[in-house]
Amino acid sequence: MFLRTASVAAGSAAAVAAAVSPNAEASPKNSVFAHSVASGDPLPDRVILWTRVTPEARATPGSGFGSPTTVRWEVSPGPRFDHIVSAGLFTTSVERDHTVKVDAAGLQPATRYFYRFTVADGPLAGATSPVGRTKTAPALSSDVDKLRFAVCSCANYEAGHFISYRAIADRDDLDFVMHLGDYTYEYETGGYPGKFGEVVRQTAPVHATVTVDDYRVRQGKYHQDPDLARAHAAHPFICIWDDHESADNSYRDGAENHKELTQGSWSARKRASDKAYFEWMPVRPNSIDNGEHLYRRFRFGDLAELIIPDLRSYRDKQSYLAVDDPNHSITGTTQYTWLETSITTSSTQWQVIGNEVMMVPLVIPETTDPRVADWLHHQIGLPADGITLNNDQWDGYQAERRKLLHAIDTAGKKSVVLVTGDIHSSWASEIPLSAPHYGKDSDGRVVACEFTPPSITAASGFDSLALTSALAAPAAAAMSIAQQAITTVNPWIKDVELTTHGFGVMTVDKARAQMDWYYVDDVTNPQSGVRRAFGWYTRAGHPKLLRA
Template identity: 65%
Template structure:
């Protein structure tokens, strides 16, 4: 076994182990304007060649009031598969229309792709009307496949910033490990006609070799490609291509615009600005080369507006949806310090980097919208072993020795807990600005959480120092192993594991009372609906991710009221 490999029978990635152990520590459709539109958006393109030439379907993303990113990939010949570096340059014509029949074209253009960008196509379609639904498609403009047309995609632009809109609704998801389950959650999102976009908060792909990161009962339901750990540009392109071929994911991309942010597994586990826990330079090469390869494949394959992080570009960005919502999406991977358990409350330990922290703080505190929503890759709520001494004594000790954690002993240093000083700085800025309608929606932890975020945990529920300044809604993973999956090594142990998880859930809430609800077993996604008065999160759980036809149903609902960052259960 080479360094960095894991025995599939005993594998547990360190952070997943901490997730499953945290409680013990702490206790210590779809239609567009009708059915015809939905049929058009999922129907094949022109001719039998469409499914082979446009085998990775289409996608859209980063909606603004007057434009949206459009994406596809062409396969000019059977050998020109993702990562092959082969195939002729191909001209593609793209079109946007208000109708699925493309009776009137409102925006169009041409694009030439080649092996240099893995035959992907990404354009910024401009000249669109705000808050409008559009249809788009791509057509091969030269070569032997000239005239072959892709499936029809469907997208939607954002409302203008001066609009008095009364509803924004979007899906929230993360963590789709290909081998541990089917993408039922993407299918359920695709089937909806009531969402404006999909917010994906990272771990869209995983870097592990086949069989290295197993799910419930240590089962592999299907094989990812490449079979090896992804390290090179070719590897990352192949992995992206395999995901995009999944029919449920492809359909979800085709029917909704997406807003995407990476986390660590698009490159390597527990990454930071200068490396990753699971990167080994002695046989995987330099971290800079690996990160550049992963980033290049991501920008090629994902419908995000930046095309690189070279030359001052960055992936963190902000979207305004009328007067109702500012959606702020930080990048909590590219600029963070290396994770540590010592000195997490010191200013030197940063999760954002100085420039991005200024941008994030300013974006939230100067926002003119009624709500501010943060698309947050890792949990910001403190998940800690709390102090049991006098809160004022904790404050005194922390003021004298800033390496003594203010909120308690952390469980997972990869979350905001590992960067507690910066978290406190951000929460204090939100509080000082009088922003009382900040909602964090979060991925990464492969489980479901509902939390109030206090300014100071040791004073929570005791006095004004512990006042709640924001709240956090965390839906579960699409398929990546949950806490239950991590300990359920075989079916015979299922009931014992279920009992252990139940105890863990209760222990977490008892230890950290600002965490109001936690569920460590299920997979699925969330739907956040924002009105002027409420922000409501609904959790949708998949009955069995190992069954490709499994049912998806509403499991719970919590909300927060405008100006009152507490959380309330309604289902």
């Protein structure tokens, strides 16, 4: 999609898909690389490359077995590796669960590349990984005409098959994949089922993930899914975690789904999940205050800047009593300054925020009169944007949301879009400065637009109600009523669908930013089809939504 992108060999997507097909995964050649390959965090001159080595049969994820192993990594413009443009050696061991992660430098901007790993020493010398395909970002100052990327989140292994990843892998028109979190789920087997209360397939370990080895085993189980493996091998990923990579509804000092009496300290569990995440995911952590943080940004020429906050690691504990407290933060002080500055000083045409939890107000209005709403807020202390329904998203931190929106508005940024995960459903929304004033006066003007594709498999609203097949019809009726009620009470929410699983494809060009929603017919059926459902877009400089 980038302007002047280098050409790719015909059929490269199909070749990459075949390299990591289920049959290839089971072959002796690839048993050494049973978890396939991945790439991520593309910059103009480099990209993260990832794999895992299994140096012996018992050296499974989290096992602690296996000798140190050295691999050679290679990057080439073509899938035959006739010309190597970047290469090196990397030694891995049990200390990092035999994962390999390198920052392959010396690459050209906006260029497709192929990469592979080969064992360089020991009895497995010569064993070669599946071939992966990746792409660098364009030069920072280049004239970019179009950017296209998939958007996905919330992949619960036990709730269904990763058909969305398969559809993403099959596409040859994506620059990267934006994964907005809940890449894995921490529950024990059966602890978080899908539709009709079914466990479609069993994850590992069977107990909840608490220790670093637990999280390694869970990551390994996911990476062996053939559809996820194909998606990783076909495209670079840009990832951020949400809560389930550690535990449900996590915050700075704990999580709703953490029990200290039986699971130990939260800080130990969070360190364990972070370690496994950084080992297994193709991300480039940044260093600040002698620690690692995952919030970061990527620039795609003059067209767009992708700004990715971490809305879990630094937030205050969720509290309905503090939703309008100006000191109650979802970002933390240091990160808030970074986030506001990144948006308001960006020189690209578009600012795209990779947003883990929904920003748009989803509230019960206290009144239809904005003047009364303001009075209730200032005199009685009711939340300024309405009664919060879910304090785990930005609604639980209304004052900080208003502060950020006012900063965007004051800076004159009129092409800000958010792509969001977490909520397991589909939403297309305008974000006003003030929800009570929306559509009534200038205080309710729209500052940004938000696109939220559904979950890969994690339970939708329908799934949560349809605990048995007998409840399917009443659950569907309830979803229809809820959808109508949401858009009636919250008119800035233009579209909502609470049933179907899938992913989104975001296309950004000089004129507009458009999200297209793709739905999976049935995630419990491994042969299910995928269809385009609908699309919404916003025009550059005019933050309102239009149906595509």
